Amino acid sequence: MDVMLLVLILSVCGPVWATTIDMDYGGVPLWINRFLGEPSVLSLRDRMEPGWFRAVNTQSCPLECDCPIQWPTALYCEHRGLQHLPEGLPSRIQYLFLQGNALTGFNSGVFANTSSLRWLFLDRNQILSERLEPTLLSNLTRLVNLFMNHNNLTEVPTGLPRGLKQLRLAYNHIEKISPGAFQDLRNLTLLLLQGNRLKTVSEADFKGLPILNLLDLSHNNLETFPKHLPPSVQQLYLSGNDLTGLSEDCLQDFNGLRYLRLSRNRLKNQDLASAAFNVTSLVELDLSYNQLTQIPVVPTSLQYLYLEVNHIREFNVSSLCRTVGPTSYSRLKILRLDGNKMAYHQLPPDWVYCLRVLHNIYI
Template identity: 40%
Template sequence: MFTDHFDACDYLKIQFFKHLTVVSLILGTIMATTICFIIWVLFITDTVWTRSVRQVYEGSDPEDWTVHDFDCPRECFCPPSFPTSLYCENRGLKEIPAIPSRIWYLYLENNLIETIPEKPFENATQLRWINLNKNKITNYGIEKGALSQLKKLLFLFLEDNELEEVPSPLPRSLEQLQLARNKVSRIPQGTFSNLENLTLLDLQHNKLLDNAFQRDTFKGLKNLMQLNMAKNALRNMPPRLPANTMQLFLDNNSIEGIPENYFNVIPKVAFLRLNHNKLSDAGLPSSGFNVSSILDLQLSHNQLTKVPRISAHLQHLHLDHNKIKNVNVSVICPALPTTLPAEQDSFSYGPHLRYLRLDGNEIKPPIPTDLMTCFRLLQAVII
């Protein structure tokens, strides 16, 4: 058993270097050095998982790391090297076993579980991560206090279940809620009112209609940054989104238009996906997508006949598979300010567009020369 995170890394390095000579003979010194560097980078990459594991070892008393077989559910696996993890996936379970108090990470995906009662979690006060993907859980099967009692829970995965509405109540501590590929068509009022720490909400591939939303549906989501509602049945843009939304994914719906000034309420949106909808020129705001925060705009597979107005800050624009016949550069080229700061020239201060996709339209090559003159940072144009 490793005594701390850094001992674990040292052990892995020692094992790697034992075989480095053989690798060097085969691949050469340069190749071996490259492999060594890549493996080392992978071990120290600061992902959510490595941060969480580091917190386990740095924030716990080493005396508490001893794994006692008697508290490990017989249906599950308790790895000695990760004493805060409990693996119960792919076991045909119909019920959630009693969760030991030492567990932070719980894996229950791909079982036959239909209910989430309170009792199995009554001692699991340290849980940070629950994966219940690919089960048969319904809203009626979730006991009211089962999830809200988990005061330290950060990540909840309930993808590929039988949910018809967003479950509630949920713990205030929650940061990510994954509900993709359910049957969600309802979001009860007040569902998100206490989820001020939620940063990611994934509702893709459900059965959401426009009537699922009220003006205050997303009230309380003060820190939400990523909202995914792709592959639903929306015809309109959802109302009153959280102000801090940075990534908005609405592809594969039936959205026909975007209200005037819609983006005023989400001034930080940087990544906007509206591929595979029914957007037409008449359905766009008069200013198009001239929103300074947007860096990546995806409008593929719609019904546009012309390139919409864009911001000088936009870097990636996807317009493939529309009905566009020509590119009017005089309309879409963002105008430069009449006066530039002394330290800036027109090249560095001009439009930032680097990638433009126009294939699948009615545009014929060659690329218009004035397009390249306007967007001088363009690295790729696909027609």
């Protein structure tokens, strides 16, 4: 069965929530609530004959777009080579798909008639920061998802709607966060900024995000671990930067950090404080593809530890278990040590007492 057909079936007949695999959309799937009338496909390209839509749908629809009767509040204008937003956008639309065009910016007032918008997809255009007016989206008070991945932005847009829950700005050229850009986004739970050019994070950059859950800063140019991040973050991704170490207080302000990804940096043991990862809420820690020569000290509550492709030569049990006893042992389920400078026969005999609930170890 075609995979996309399976997703469509699940969204109609299956659970309340389904995920799209139509495109990566910044690397994090978009969950779809079919009971809210959310469309279960994010692109009609190569799926249905456009002429069929116009033959069976009597609602107004711009000539450059498609208006499927299955989703009467959705407007599909994606992959059309558009350089300007279509005129006469219907006021009924809640889901606007404009990805894969040649848009560089917008004239003022272009969204004046679309105050009901909930999703706005602008991925893979050529949008420039200087072509975005601060008040461009100000009337979109119902907007919850804004997608602007793979554009030419050099700074985070300002004047974003306060109701946003997801903001995806991955793979642009963002070098700075505009002052107060996130100040009023009290509902934002997901923020994607990976693949940009951020070098530093100032104290005020992420103010105003009280319930942010996932923050992706991977593949930027950060040389030091960013402080002043929202304490509510549970998933923090910093892979592919230029970090060499972490101080003892880098993670101490987080309320419940669970997933931390630091792969493909330049981390070295001598620049890691001994208590750098002493966060009992941590479930998963990814330190793969770094320059570590020893297993760093991690909390015994950790369940997934990825250390592949470093320069580790020995297995030091004390990094995983300070003591071993009836209730003193590591909760690790997965431990990856493959691609290092050690072999299975080098494991000390007492490792099994420390890792007594381990499911898989890779050496």
